[in-house]
Amino acid sequence: MSKNRSTRTFLGRGNFAEVTRVGEILRMExxxxxxxxxxxxxxxxxxNSPWADGYFTVxxxxxxxxxxxxxxxxxQWASDGLLAIFFFLTGLELKKEFVIGDLRTPATALVPVAAxxxxxxxxxxxxxxxxxxTPSGLQGWxxxxxxxxxxxxxVLAILGSHLPSALRIFLLTLAVVDDLIAIVIIAIFYADGFSLVPLLLTLIPLAAYAVLTHVFPRFFGRSAWAPWVILLPIGxxxxxxxHSSGVHATIAxxxxxxxxxVRRMAKHGGPDSGPGLAEVLEHRLRPLSSGFAVPVFAFFAAGVAIGGVDGFISAVTDPVMIGILxxxxxxxxxxxxxxxxxxxRFTKARLDGSLAWIDVIGVGLLAGIGFTVSLLVAELSFGPDSPHGDHAKIAIFTASVLAALLAAIVLRARNKHYRKNTEEESVDLDDDGIPDVYQGRDGESARD
Incomplete structure (x- = not known):
């Protein structure tokens, strides 16, 4: 019996508040x-059409x-400017994970961070x-x-997969940490013509932005115009x-x-009365990011003249493409x-009984869909005159499609099992707004 008490389970359902939060994020994405x-x-x-010149001209x-x-x-405006909106939301999500999400607890964060x-x-x-x-290709590591x-x-939406909440949380948290690592890599390894003075000057608007959002969170959260008129110009x-410092501007x-x-805003020193400013700004900006900024970036970054069969063969035989695939x-x-x-193997933990290792492999395959940040890193790795740049973009798209297809095979095979788990997670016999499987895990806190 003592052995069972000392065994920790990971990739379990977690608490209902986190499940709800992650579900909303994934629906928006x-x-x-x-x-x-x-x-x-x-x-x-x-x-790759007869009108290709028009694309490259624009x-x-x-x-x-x-x-x-x-x-x-x-x-470049799309990759350096519009993508900054995407990275702003990434920063918000990272902070939320560290403050109120799974990453705030070391024991819970261990698995997705290590993964x-x-x-x-x-x-x-x-x-x-x-x-x-291929020394010229190593910079694309x-x-x-x-x-x-x-x-x-x-891909999950197209599949109609009933992926359990634990795996959805695992996938999102893993991707958030993955983004943090990518941000560090871009900042350290892809600075171009570094200049210290503009970098130090950047701290002034950043400090002003932080002070304003912390001193007047309710004002910016309730006002429809203030974030655009005050915060946006500072940003x-x-x-x-x-951008002038040589550090990639998306880091801003x-x-x-x-x-x-991040934390919920209190009114006149009283109890929590509304969502935090991070949540408010995320709801306002995510449609702009997902519906415009990222697709426009993808449109201008993904256009590659393959050059017919010969061009594709040249790409396939390039170690850069092979390495990315x-x-x-x-x-x-x-x-x-x-x-x-x-x-x-090295901790007293075991996979939750409702899941199997094939589920972790399926999530790993989904994580192999690297597109937005991979395209950005490809542009930073290879100059416009390098053939590796086009080959890298072909590889990113090809690899993402392959990873999606393989993930589809694995997840579809498990969909019947996932559907059963999903049905269990939706049962609420006492009609209190919290599914019964989460009762006793987070209690009344699940409502917050």
Whole structure:
């Protein structure tokens, strides 16, 4: 009996509040993921059509202010500017996970954090091994390390999969940590022409942004115009200064996201009376990010002239493409599953009885769908004149499709079992708004 008490279960249902929060996030990402995929497909078709010149002409139009180092092409505005909105939401989600989500508790965070690191390290190692004989390709080592949660959720929606709440939370938390690792990699390894003065000046608008959002959270949360009229200009200044420093400007989005308070807002020192400012801003900006910013970025980043059969053969034989394919399709599920399994061997933990290891493999395959951040890293890794750049983008799209198909095979095979779990999670006999399987786990706190 003492042995059972000392055995910790992971990938269990968790608490209802977290399940509800994650479910809302994933529902919002579903449409965005479909738009993302659609935009990428349109770009690839256009870039390989008789009208391809029009696509590349539009993408390469330069606009902006040279005096502020902001004379960028439309494609660069999409990757450096619009994608900052996506990274702002990433910063918000990261902070929420650390403050009120699963990452706030070390014991709960251990599995997804370790799995995320395994899912980054193994693809990178595989890529480097394959490209050891290609020095010019080694700089793309970080391309297969990313996970695109929007694309993955879109796949789940298309499949109609009844993925259990525990696996959904695991996938989202893993992807959030994965994004954090990608942010660190971009900031450290992909700075271009680093300049200290603009970087230090960036701290001024960041500090102003943090002070305003913490001192007046209710004002910005309730006002429809204040975030756009006050916070947005401050954010743009921070973004422009960081861009001038040589650090990729999207990092400004993350920093601004971290500056926003997360906890629910109290009124006149009383009890919690409303959602935190982070949640308010997320609800307002996620449609802009998922419905416009990320699809537009994908549209301008994914358009690659394959060059017919000969061009595709050239890409397939490039170690860069082979490394990305192997890293995403094989490295991701291997790294995530192996790391999770090792935790069960070296800690007193076991997989929840409602799940099997094939479920973890399925999530690992979904995590192999690396698109948005992978495309960004590919652009940062290879210049416009490098053939590796186009080959990398072909590889990212191909690997994401392969990972999606393999995940579909695994998850569809388990759908009957998942449906049974989902039905259990929806039973609420006492009609109190909390499914019965969560009663006794989080009690009344589940309502908050």
């Amino acid at each position: 579903t449409v965005g993921g479909m738009l993302l995929v659609g935009a990428a497909i349109i770009a690839i078709i256009w870039a 993408r390469d139009i330069t606009i902006g202010l040279p005096s502020l180092h902001l004379d960028l092409t439309i494609g 995320a690191f395994g899912g980054v390290a193994v693809p990178a190692i595989i890529y480097v091994i394959i490209n050891l004989g 970080a391309i297969p390390t990313a996970t695109d949660i929007a694309f993955a959720v879109a 743009i200044v921070a973004w422009a200064l960081l 989005g993350v920093a601004l996201g971290f500056a926003v308070p 192997a890293g995403l399709v094989l490295g991701k599920p291997i790294g995530i599953t192996l790391t999770t399994w090792l935790l069960t």
